[in-house]
Amino acid sequence: MTELQMGLIGLGAAAVVGVLGYNKWQEYRQRKLAEAMLKRGHDDVLLGTANAASGVRGEREVRAAAPVATPERREPVLANMPPAGDSGEPVSRDGGAGGDVAAGRPESVATVATQDEADVPELPVGLVPGSLLDPRLEFIVAMELVDPVPASQIIDSQYRTLQRVSKPIHWVHFNERNREWERIVADSDLPVRRLRVGLQLVDRMGPVSEADVVTFTGAMHQLADELLAVADMPASRLLDQAAEVDRFCAAVDLEIGVNLVSRGTPFSGTKIRALAEAAGMVLGDDGVFTRRDDDGRTQFTLQNFETTRFSVESLRNMTTHGLTFVLDVPRVAHGERVFQQMADLAKRFAETLQGTLVDDNRQPLNDVQLDHIRREFIGKPQATMASYGLPAGSAQALRLFS
Numbered sequence: 001m002t003e004l005q006m007g008l009i010g011l012g013a014a015a016v017v018g019v020l021g022y023n024k025w026q027e028y029r030q031r032k033l034a035e036a037m038l039k040r041g042h043d044d045v046l047l048g049t050a051n052a053a054s055g056v057r058g059e060r061e062v063r064a065a066a067p068v069a070t071p072e073r074r075e076p077v078l079a080n081m082p083p084a085g086d087s088g089e090p091v092s093r094d095g096g097a098g099g100d101v102a103a104g105r106p107e108s109v110a111t112v113a114t115q116d117e118a119d120v121p122e123l124p125v126g127l128v129p130g131s132l133l134d135p136r137l138e139f140i141v142a143m144e145l146v147d148p149v150p151a152s153q154i155i156d157s158q159y160r161t162l163q164r165v166s167k168p169i170h171w172v173h174f175n176e177r178n179r180e181w182e183r184i185v186a187d188s189d190l191p192v193r194r195l196r197v198g199l200q201l202v203d204r205m206g207p208v209s210e211a212d213v214v215t216f217t218g219a220m221h222q223l224a225d226e227l228l229a230v231a232d233m234p235a236s237r238l239l240d241q242a243a244e245v246d247r248f249c250a251a252v253d254l255e256i257g258v259n260l261v262s263r264g265t266p267f268s269g270t271k272i273r274a275l276a277e278a279a280g281m282v283l284g285d286d287g288v289f290t291r292r293d294d295d296g297r298t299q300f301t302l303q304n305f306e307t308t309r310f311s312v313e314s315l316r317n318m319t320t321h322g323l324t325f326v327l328d329v330p331r332v333a334h335g336e337r338v339f340q341q342m343a344d345l346a347k348r349f350a351e352t353l354q355g356t357l358v359d360d361n362r363q364p365l366n367d368v369q370l371d372h373i374r375r376e377f378i379g380k381p382q383a384t385m386a387s388y389g390l391p392a393g394s395a396q397a398l399r400l401f402s
Contacts, residue, residue, distance in 0.1 A: 004316070006060050009111050013189065014227050018090060025063055025210045035266025038074070053256065075364060090092070094377070100214050116142060124148025127181065128172055128196055129181060129325045129397065130395075130396060131391045131394070131395035132170070132172050132181055132182070132183060132395075133170060133172055133196055133198040134396050136200060136241075136244060136245065137200060137201055137202065137396055137399065137400060138170065138198030138199060138200050139198065139201060139208075139213070139236070139238050140196055140197070140198045141196070141197045141198075141199075141220045141231060141232070141233050142195070142196055142228060142231070143194075143195040143196075143197070143220075143223070143224055143227065143229040143230065143231045143232070144194060144195075144230045144234040145192065145193045145194075145195065145227050145228070145229045146194070146228050146229070146230075147193075147228070148191030148192060148193045148242075149191065149192055149227055150188075150189045150190070150191060150192070151171075151185065151186075151188040151189065151190050151191075152186065152187050152189055152191050153174065154171070154184070154192055154195065154223070154227070155171060155184065155186050157221060157222075157223050157227075158219040158223050161215065161218070161219040161222070162215070162216070162219050163217050165199070165212045165216055166196035166205070166208075166209065166212055167199060167200045167201070167202075167203060167208050167212055167362055168200040168201070168203065168399070168402070169197065169198065169216070170183065170197070170200065170399075171183065171195070171197055172184065172186040172195075172196040172197075172198070172200040173190075173192040173193075173194060173195050173196070173197075174193070175190070176191070176193070181196075195229070197220060197223075198210070199213070199216045199333070199401060200400075201238065201242035201245055202242055202243060202245045202246045202249055202400060202402075203399075203400065203402055204249075204253065204401055204402060206246055207239070207243050207245070207246040208238065208239070208241035208242045210239060213238055217233065220233060221233075227310035242377075245400070248328075248388065249316045249400055249401065250380070251384070252329065252330055252381040252384055252385055253329070253330055253401060254329040254330070254377055254378075254381060255326055255327070255328050255329065255378055256326070256327045256328075256329060256373060256378060257324050257325065257360075258325045258342065258343060258346050258357060258370075259322060259323070259324050259325075259357065259358050259359065259360065260305075260306060260322060260323045260324070260346055260349055260350055260355045260356070260357055260358075260364065261305065261321060261322040261351070261356055261358055261362065262321045262322065262353070262354070262355050263354055263355060263356055264319075264354060265354065266320055267319060267320050267321070267322075267323065267353045267355065268318060268319055268320060269310075269314065269315035269317065269318040269320070271353060272310075272313060272315065272320075272323065272350070272353075273310075273315045275348070275349055275352060275353075276289040276302055279291065279329075279345050279348075281302060283310055283311075283312065283315075286303075286309070287303070287310050287311060288301045288302060288303040288309070288310065289301060289302040289303075290302075291342075291345075297332075297333070297393065298331065298332070299326070299327070299332055299338045299341070299342075300325055300327040300328075300332070300338060300339075300341075301325070301326045302323060302324070302325055302326075302327060303323070303324050303326065304320050304322075304323065304324075305320060305321065305323055305324050306320050306321065306322060308320070310397045315325065316379050322355075323349065323355075323393045325342050325343075325345070325346050327339055327378070329341055329377070329378055329381055329382065329392065330381070330392050330393075330397050330401040331383075331392065331397060331398055331401050332392060332393050332398070333391065333392055333393025333394070334393070335378040335379070335392055335393075336375070336379045336382070339373075339374045340374060343374075345371050357370075385397065
């Protein structure tokens with residue numbers, strides 16, 4: 001073996017050792033960053049309670065029921081998370097920036113919020129509208145690229161790694177052409193220089209997990225290295241923040257259903273379809289009729305009370321003994337008004353099909369009970385959402401309750 005061959009073998013071995021050492025250093029750096037980010041000064045709210053242990057929010061659906069007694073209203077708390085305006089900056093109750101988010105709450109809650117505020121730095125989202133990214137709802141990483149990179153290349157870079165994250169990830173960039181922030185289209189070749197990536201902290205399956213945060217932060221560091229970007233990833237108590245948002249969501253996450261059952265003779269599928277289409281409802285691939293507003297947003301749905309889903313073919317010959325009208329409270333703007341429209345439509349169905357409106361216990365529903373449901377289970381939750389700057393049907397609400 002010649003000296004040249006020996007030298008090449010030595011160089012190859014040194015290169016392998018160097019690569020392995022670099023990878024180990026990267027893993028160590030990311031692990032330390034994640035530990036610092038997730039470090040808390042008190043017990044983990046996700047691991048310290050029975051409800052959080054499962055990671056999945058409890059049953060949220062509330063069917064229409066006769067009002068035996070008005071339940072005590074629970075005010076959800078979003079400590080450390082004041083409402084955000086379109087700029088993503090905190091807004092006070094009186095419209096000023098940076099107001100006291102604990103105003104009007106119990107003293108103990110206000111104290112906790114004040115203590116935490118000093119420890120949670122403001123996320124640098126610039127002028128990104130809250131409809132795209134909201135620092136109360138997402139952990140936002142800001143990147144400034146030295147040279148523009150096609151949007152599709154950025155998305156593809158960490159695609160496989162981020163597939164392991166169970167929560168939605170939102171990609172936003174500043175469009176230099178129209179001078180606006182906008183969502184990145186996956187297959188777009190539009191050049192990107194100012195990038196914001198948001199990890200959603202909560203959805204209807206519950207709060208983000210520590211494993212998701214570690215995976216996301218690691219992927220963002222790798223992306224910054226690849227893009228030669230300056231990344232801003234401020235540390236904050238993400239798990240505490242996610243648990244707080246999840247408690248807020250659980251308090252207002254309701255679906256209201258009004259059932260229509262036959263008095264003996266089952267309802268004809270052809271009549272159901274005719275009535276639904278006359279009311280402007282459209283049958284979808286999911287087997288339910290949907291009523292939408294002028295902007296295409298869902299207002300309420302109509303589905304079979306029995307297990308069989310509706311389809312164009314099945315409705316020609318099927319019969320059913322019941323129908324259910326459903327309104328998703330946090331996802332529908334002006335819920336009280338929409339519920340009234342839904343209830344009026346249900347009454348027209350009942351009159352035409354010779355049916356009866358009932359709750360889930362098959363107890364008849366009258367106008368007084370429907371009005372109680374409208375006020376207590378739609379009006380109050382939506383008022384609570386609005387008071388925290390997350391109005392029902394808003395872009396933020398649609399992300400949270402997905």
